[in-house]
Amino acid sequence: MSKPTDTASASEEIHVVHIHRDDFGSKMGMWLFLFTEILLFGGLFILYAGYRFIHPDGFAAAAAELDVLMGAINTVVLLTSSLTVVLAIVALQKNNKKLCFFFLWVTIACGLLFLLNKYFEYSAKFHHGIYPKGPALQDMSEGEVLYFGLYFVMTGLHGLHIIVGLAFIGVVMWQIKKDLITSTNFQKLENSGLYWHLVDIIWIFLFPLLYLIH
Amino acid sequence: MANGTTAVPGQTAQIDFYNVKGKYKGILSWLLTIDHKRIGLMYLVGVVFFFLTAMILGVFMRLEMLSPGETLMKPQTYNSLFTLHGVIMVFLFIIPSVPAVFGNFFLPIQIGAQDVQFPKLNLMSWYLYVIGAALAIISLFSGGGIMDTGWTFYVPYSLRTTTNVSLSVFAAFVLGFSTILTGINFIATIHRLKCPGMTFFKMPLFCWALYATSWIQVLATPVIGITLILIILERFFGIGVFDPTLGGDPLLYQHMFWIYSHPAVYIMILPAMGVVSEIIPTFAKKPIFGYTPIAMSSLGIALVGYLVWGHHMFSSGISDTSRVIFSLLTFLVALPSGIKVFNWVATLYKGSIEMTAPMLFTMLFIFIFSIGGLTGLVLGALNTDLHLTDTYFVVAHFHYVMFGGMGIIFFASLHYWFPKMFGKMYNEKVAKVTAYWIAIGFNTLYFPMFIMGYNGMPRRYYDYLPEFQTYQVISTIGSWILVSGILTMFFNLFMGLKNGKKAPDNPWGGTTLEWTISSPPPMENFETIPTVTRGPYDHTYIHGKEEKLMQ
Numbered sequence: 001m002s003k004p005t006d007t008a009s010a011s012e013e014i015h016v017v018h019i020h021r022d023d024f025g026s027k028m029g030m031w032l033f034l035f036t037e038i039l040l041f042g043g044l045f046i047l048y049a050g051y052r053f054i055h056p057d058g059f060a061a062a063a064a065e066l067d068v069l070m071g072a073i074n075t076v077v078l079l080t081s082s083l084t085v086v087l088a089i090v091a092l093q094k095n096n097k098k099l100c101f102f103f104l105w106v107t108i109a110c111g112l113l114f115l116l117n118k119y120f121e122y123s124a125k126f127h128h129g130i131y132p133k134g135p136a137l138q139d140m141s142e143g144e145v146l147y148f149g150l151y152f153v154m155t156g157l158h159g160l161h162i163i164v165g166l167a168f169i170g171v172v173m174w175q176i177k178k179d180l181i182t183s184t185n186f187q188k189l190e191n192s193g194l195y196w197h198l199v200d201i202i203w204i205f206l207f208p209l210l211y212l213i214h
Numbered sequence: 215m216a217n218g219t220t221a222v223p224g225q226t227a228q229i230d231f232y233n234v235k236g237k238y239k240g241i242l243s244w245l246l247t248i249d250h251k252r253i254g255l256m257y258l259v260g261v262v263f264f265f266l267t268a269m270i271l272g273v274f275m276r277l278e279m280l281s282p283g284e285t286l287m288k289p290q291t292y293n294s295l296f297t298l299h300g301v302i303m304v305f306l307f308i309i310p311s312v313p314a315v316f317g318n319f320f321l322p323i324q325i326g327a328q329d330v331q332f333p334k335l336n337l338m339s340w341y342l343y344v345i346g347a348a349l350a351i352i353s354l355f356s357g358g359g360i361m362d363t364g365w366t367f368y369v370p371y372s373l374r375t376t377t378n379v380s381l382s383v384f385a386a387f388v389l390g391f392s393t394i395l396t397g398i399n400f401i402a403t404i405h406r407l408k409c410p411g412m413t414f415f416k417m418p419l420f421c422w423a424l425y426a427t428s429w430i431q432v433l434a435t436p437v438i439g440i441t442l443i444l445i446i447l448e449r450f451f452g453i454g455v456f457d458p459t460l461g462g463d464p465l466l467y468q469h470m471f472w473i474y475s476h477p478a479v480y481i482m483i484l485p486a487m488g489v490v491s492e493i494i495p496t497f498a499k500k501p502i503f504g505y506t507p508i509a510m511s512s513l514g515i516a517l518v519g520y521l522v523w524g525h526h527m528f529s530s531g532i533s534d535t536s537r538v539i540f541s542l543l544t545f546l547v548a549l550p551s552g553i554k555v556f557n558w559v560a561t562l563y564k565g566s567i568e569m570t571a572p573m574l575f576t577m578l579f580i581f582i583f584s585i586g587g588l589t590g591l592v593l594g595a596l597n598t599d600l601h602l603t604d605t606y607f608v609v610a611h612f613h614y615v616m617f618g619g620m621g622i623i624f625f626a627s628l629h630y631w632f633p634k635m636f637g638k639m640y641n642e643k644v645a646k647v648t649a650y651w652i653a654i655g656f657n658t659l660y661f662p663m664f665i666m667g668y669n670g671m672p673r674r675y676y677d678y679l680p681e682f683q684t685y686q687v688i689s690t691i692g693s694w695i696l697v698s699g700i701l702t703m704f705f706n707l708f709m710g711l712k713n714g715k716k717a718p719d720n721p722w723g724g725t726t727l728e729w730t731i732s733s734p735p736p737m738e739n740f741e742t743i744p745t746v747t748r749g750p751y752d753h754t755y756i757h758g759k760e761e762k763l764m765q
Contacts, residue, residue, distance in 0.1 A: 025331050025406040032398040036436040043440035043470055047455055050466055132451040142461025149453035149460070153444065 023187040030191040034198050037161075041202050044154050048209060051146045058143015060214050065130070066151075067121065071211035074117050075203065081110030082200045085169075085193040095183040097176065104173050107196065111166045118159055151210055158206060161199045168192040228736035230637060248333035251735060253340050254319030255635070260343060261311050261624075262704070268302035269697060271295050276659075276693040279686045282678055292676035293362035294377075298354075300365030301382065305389045306347055308616060309478065311624045312485035313431075314343070314396055316631060317424045321400060323728040323735065324418045326409025326744045331402040339395040346389035353381035364674065366475070369456040369467045373448055380446045387442045390435045393481070397431030400424055409727075411746035416765070418726045418750040419508055423488025426512040430477045430484075430519070438474035441467065468530055472523035480519040482616060484512055486623035487554055490576050493630055494558050495751040496724045497573040498565030502751045504557040511550035518547050525594055529603045537596055544594035551587055555580065570722065571645035575626035578653050582622060586614030589664065604674075607667025613660045625652070625700075628707060633717030637734040640710025648706060651699035658692025726750050730764050 052059045088103035129136035130148055137145050172192045175181045181188050231251050238246050244256060275295050278286045287295070318336065322329055330336050354360050357378030363371055372379050404425050408417070417425075447453050454460030456467045495502045502508065524532060524540030558580060567573070589611045592598050602608065633639055662685040667673075671682050678686065720729040727746075731739060750765050 022331070022406055025402050028405060029332055029335075029398055029402045032401055032432055036394050036398075036432055039433060039436035040440050043437045043473075046470070047444075047466060050463070051455070051461075054463070055461070132453045145454050146461050149455050149462075153447060153453055153455070157440075157443075 021185070026187045026191065027194075030194050034194060037198055037202075041154070041157070041205075044150065044157070045205070045209075048150055048154070051143070051150065055141070055143025055146060058141045058145075059147050062140070062144040062147035062151075063210065063212075063214050066211050067124075068211050070117055070121050071207050074114050075207050077110050077114050077117070078200045078203050081107045081114075082197055084110065085196050089186060089189055089193055092176065092181070092183055092186050092189060100176065101173065104169055104176075108166055108169060111162050111169075115159060115162060118155065154206055154210065158199070158202055161202070165192070165196045165199045168195055228732060228738075228741070230732065230734040231737045232734060234737040246337075248329070248337050249737065250318050250322050250329050250333065250336060251635075253336050254315050254317075256340055257310055257314040257318060257343065260347065261307055261315055264302050264306040264347065265311075265621075265624075266704075268299050268307060269700065271299040271302070273693055273697055275299065276690040278676055279678070280690050282680050282683060284676075287676070289676045290362060293364075293674070294360035296674055297361050297364050301350065301361075301386070303616075304365055304478075304482075305386050306343075306350070308482045308620045309389075309393055310343060310396075311620060312489060312627060313400070313424060313427055313481075314339075314393075315624075316420075316489070316627045317396075317400060317427075317485060319635060320631065320728055321403060321421055321424055322407065323731065323739050324421055324726050325404065325407060325412055326727050326740065326746060327403065327407035328739050328743075330399050331406050332399050335395055335399055339392045339399070342388055342392035342395065346385045346387075346392060349385035349388060350382060353378045353385060357381060366471060367442070367445060368471075369445070369448070369462075369464045370458055372445060373457055380449050383442045383445050387439055390439050390442075393431045394435045394439075397428035397435070400428040401432065404428075409740075409743050409746060415506065415509070416746055416749050417509075418765075419491035419502065419505070419512075420485075420488035422509040423484045423491070423512050426516040427481050427484045430481050430516050434474045434477040434481075434520070437470060438478075441470040441474070444470075465527070465530060465532065468527050469523070472526045473520075476523040476526065477516070477519050479615075480515050483619045484515060486579070486620045487512070489623050489627045489630070490558060490579060491554075492724075492726065493572050493576045493626060494561050495753065496630075496722050497568045497570055497576075498562050499568070499723065499753045500561055500565040500751075501749070501753055502557070503560035503563075504553070505749065505751070507553050508557050511553040514550035514553075515547060518543060518550065522547060525599070528596060528599045541594055541596050545591065548587065548591060555584065555587075569646075570629075571640075571642050571649055572626045572630035572722075574646055574649035575622055575629060578649060578656075579618065579622045579626065581653075582614055582618030582656065586611060586618050590615065602667055604672055605667035606663040606671045606673055609673045610660045610663035610667060613663075617660075618656065622652070622656075625649075625703060630722070631728075632707060632710065633721045634728055634733050634735070636711055636714075637717050637732075638710050638714035639717045639721065640707050640714055644706040645703065648699050648703035651702065652696060655692055655694075655696030655699045659689055659696050660692070662686075662689045662692070725752055726765055 084103040084106040088100045088107065091097075091099035091103060125131060125148075126134070131137075132149060132152060137148060140148075169192050172181060172189050175188065231249060236243050236247070244252055247253065274286065275292065278292055278295075280286075318330070357380070358376040359378060361377045361379050361382045362375060363377075363379060367379065367383060372383075404417070404421060408414075444453070444455055448456050448462075452460065454462050456462045456464060458464060491502060491508055522540060522544045524536055525544045528537055528541075569577075589607070593602060593608060593611055629640070629645055663671075666682055666685045666689075669682070671678060671685075717733045719731065719733050721733075722729075727744060728735075730744070746765055748765060752765070
């Protein structure tokens with residue numbers, strides 16, 4: 001691009017863009033955003049608590065339909081992925097880009113494995129006619145219908161968050177590759193790690209509430 | 215700018231932010247800007263546009279009520295009109311009005327920062343606002359027609375109606391996301407970007423109000439987000455959580471809705487109260503009375519405001535115990551609100567009051583808001599509420615607090631900060647006349663509604679019994695006075711923008727940081743980040759001396 005020839009306009013150019021680096025502030029913004037995510041799921045937890053209180057028997061009967069083993073495997077998978085994200089951050093801090101990439105790939109693999117598991121669970125349910133307005137739900141009690149309604153919304157929304165989290169990590173990996181995120185400037189990686197932990201923590205609550213309490 | 219140095223009007227050599235040449239030219243220099251001042255002005259355009267749109271819808275509703283029976287439109291049209299009027303006013307005007315416009319423009323300047331903490335996120339919030347607005351407009355012309363549920367989207371009707379609820383509700387969800395991001399941005403800005411010496415208790419009270427507001431936005435909006443998503447899912451898939459035929463409980467919907475929407479009332483009013491706390495010391499030429507109580511009462515209102523949502527459900531069939539508790543908590547909100555009003559009045563006491571246009575609007579606010587607040591107590595008391603619920607009394611009450619609160623203060627802020635934002639002055643005589651004009655129109659329009667409601671006129675009906683006609687006609691005439699007043703006010707401001715004479719840097723003798731920089735502000739708000747040594751409203755030595763004690 002040609003430089004402006006007019007000297008006056010050259011002095012009018014914006015030299016300072018109002019972006020300054022503030023890692024603490026950036027982390028603060030992320031935490032505030034995580035509060036909003038917790039409250040988003042909080043609304044669903046309120047509904048769960050309310051309906052569980054009204055229909056304890058229906059909820060217990062419906063929860064027995066879920067496969068605890070599948071849920072447990074997914075819990076282990078997600079917990080592992082949380083660990084690998086932390087290890088990736090440490091690896092980057094130690095300037096070991098290769099190891100960082102390895103751990104991030106493991107994280108992504110875990111996320112995909114979780115989604116795959118969820119896909120099998122969902123298709124098993126669909127196969128048995130258990131989905132909103134599905135044939136199996138016509139014979140069930142109100143409590144069971146509500147349980148499965150909440151089950152699909154809560155795990156579905158959580159699955160959506162897994163996908164978003166994976167996308168975040170993907171973007172961050174691209175930025176690490178381009179050296180936009182480095183061992184001295186890794187806040188974005190840490191933020192996407194925080195988001196991934198949130199997704200993990202929500203599952204930690206979903207698993208006992210949906211699978212374990214019979 | 216600290217230590218009593220004065221900014222000399224008209225001698226600042228910097229180029230203002232309108233004329234700075236950036237990376238982009240023309241319209242792109244606005245659409246791709248990350249400058250908080252430009253983003254604030256872009257919000258202003260949207261907010262004024264939607265205010266005028268919803269105002270015109272309101273005029274048509276009043277015309278329909280001119281005589282009993284079908285005057286102008288069918289009942290279904292009337293239902294769509296009050297829904298649209300409510301949705302546009304609440305989500306597209308009131309909630310973003312003061313925080314997104316004046317908060318964006320002045321929060322960074324008042325705390326001595328060059329911009330907000332996350333400038334790009336700030337632009338994204340604006341785009342979400344525009345996308346939400348666009349979706350709302352698209353929903354009018356697609357699907358099953360204009361939504362007719364009222365702005366509360368109560369189930370089960372919102373699940374049954376064939377009108378285009380899903381898209382409108384999704385629009386509200388996107389708009390909610392926009393306010394969440396603005397809230398996060400403001401909280402981080404206040405924590406991280408205060409200039410040296412600017413402690414929390416040296417911040418102008420407008421910043422305190424925005425701080426409290428932002429916390430409500432962050433902590434309450436997600437709840438409505440998930441509730442609205444559930445409505446959409448319920449309509450498409452029938453998951454059952456709100457559908458009584460599948461075992462869902464409509465009362466739970468009301469709880470979820472008001473857990474957000476009652477705190478949202480304080481999202482609407484707190485920033486307005488912050489502006490009042492700016493304007494009154496400036497024109498009373500006195501330090502504000504009770505700085506700390508006013509700041510703390512903002513947080514108090516935010517806190518207690520969370521716990522009172524049940525008072526919207528007194529007649530919905532919740533238990534007596536919860537009704538009594540919610541009623542008690544509702545009375546508690548009156549305490550911090552009262553603290554503010556008394557402190558404002560105490561600031562005026564023995565001040566040398568200058569009745570400028572912004573000050574007139576602020577006085578109008580205190581008068582109207584007091585009526586609105588006191589009638590709120592009438593509705594917060596259980597017995598009277600059962601008589602008055604779903605009548606025009608409620609309609610009058612929330613127009614007195616919402617429009618009389620946020621709306622009037624939006625006008626006051628426009629007049630107060632107009633010279634700083636645009637570097638021009640408007641015709642102050644006309645502005646003062648419009649303030650009185652709006653005062654008369656407002657009370658003629660809404661006060662008869664109190665009487666009608668007390669006598670049993672239900673809200674949201676397109677028809678009424680003949681005995682209400684006198685009041686309805688007075689009210690409709692009031693709407694003509696009010697609307698002509700508002701249009702004149704905007705026309706006057708527009709003429710000021712076009713032909714107004716150049717505004718000095720500090721036309722009102724304000725003491726907060728925005729009055730230390732040139733009008734309009736330069737691209738970089740401050741050449742060097744200021745250091746602050748004193749509180750925001752130090753008018754102590756102004757009498758008889760030319761020297762101004764800036765913050």
